[in-house]
Amino acid sequence: MYFVRIHDINSEDDKKHLNALSVAALIMVAYFMILLISENIFTIAMTSWVRIFTFIFLLLLLIPTPLGIAFKAQMEDTERLLLLQTFSTKSIISLKKISTSTTVHDPMEYHDHELPVDTCQENDDTFDDIIILQKDMNLQQAICTENFWLLFIAMICGLGTGVATIDNINQVGVSLGYTSTEINSLVSLLCISNFLGRFMVGYVSDMFLQRRGLARPLFVAITQAALSVGYIVIASGFPKNLYVGMILVGACWGSQWPLLTTIISEIFGVTHLGTIFNTISIASPIGSYIFSVRVFGYIYDKAAASSGGDQNNSCSGTHCFMLSFMILAFFALCGSLVALLLFFRTRRFYDNVVLTRLRQYYKI
Structure with a gap:
């Protein structure tokens, strides 16, 4: 639990990475299935050097697939958070300049991804x-x-x-x-x-x-x-x-x-x-x-x-x-x-x- 961190979700990016992890898991499962079926059902003899080769191949398969996907997802998360912080800072500075001549609004109202309050309320009522x-x-x-x-x-x-x-x-x-x-x-x-x-x-x-x-x-x-x-x-x-x-x-x-x-x-x-x-x-x-x-x-x-x-x-x-x-x-x-x-x-x-x-x- 020490390594668990809570982040705001991005459903599109999360779905992309989770699908990639699923594909990686299926590839490794297929790899194990082929080995077991080849050795036991088709009785293909596995010499010591063949076993060493398959084990090394498995290790190489583990490095670029699940670990690589996880590191890539973490890097994209970090970049997205930095961009969001930069955007928020620029928005606040712009709003301070505008506030001298116009009514001050909540900075969150200028976020492109925010739905109008009435729309959100309507969706919540429908959901209820x-x-x-x-x-x-x-x-x-x-x-x-x-x-x-x-x-x-x-x-x-x-x-x-x-x-x-x-x-x-x-x-x-x-x-x-x-x-x-x-x-x-x-x-x-x-x-x-x-x-x-x-x-x-x-x-x-x-x-x-x-x-x-x-x-x-x-x-x-x-x-x-x-x-x-x-x-x-x-x-x-x-x-x-x-x-x-x-x-x-x-x-x-x-x-x-x-x-x-x-x-x-x-x-x-x-x-x-x-x-x-x-x-x-x-x-x-x-x-x-x-x-x-x-x-x-x-x-x-x-x-x-x-x-x-x-x-x-x-x-x-x-x-x-x-x-x-x-x-x-x-x-x-x-x-x-x-x-x-x-x-x-x-x-x-x-x-x-x-x-x-x-x-x-x-x-x-």
Whole structure:
């Protein structure tokens, strides 16, 4: 926090630099994905000198991209502040000269970027009229709505099944004959795809909400339907299936978190956002217990016992987890249907309140 500084924002410049940072992040993610896929799926051998070269290339990639963008943004900020101070000083001197023969005005009235007071007041009144349609709810009020429970059930199916998969990724890999190096690569792929899911769903849901008026619960339904496909891919057991399945599961599971936060802020308001968000987030450990302990653990123990496992009660083969992932796919699909119901219930609310507020703010 010591390094945090508060500056006046310039939305156009900030958007330009943030987009550049996003592109840099995607380039590095693509770089890691290519390395992991080349080494594990296409089994391209990485000698020591190749690893050193790729590591040096990564360091060179880090210097001119995110660091360069940050330094450039800081320099532009400094130049803009200096220009603003110079302009303000000249304006005050000019006004002092004019004040001898005319009425003195507030220097701020001469800034080109200031809107007239009446216009600002009119915009504020319009904005207040829009906001009054949506009263921020506290936790007790939110719990008494059907939308809260629909979102909670959808998150049990989406977040709970995803956490159960992450908890058991090592056992799944061992049962299918993956080496420890390959399992570590699966974890890396899961983390990378998790980032991509969080990043892309925000951009895509914003775009479709502003341009097509599609409410965000629809994207919860879509990502959970894709999540069920990922579970079916893992259950199928074809060669290298875990790489494909983990990419799908990571991206779709990661996308649930930003969607959850944004949907809560839009439906229930931002005043009690933290309390409502953390309450609904309880769906993740609840779902993890149900699917990891009562589904994965129970079915794995039965499969190990029926196949005559060793003293460690271990199990090998696709049958160890096939049924578990099919059950997860079923519940992820159920969560998708629940989210779809939430989408239809809140579609008019998004049209009348959320979209109107966005258009008023962004002057769409």
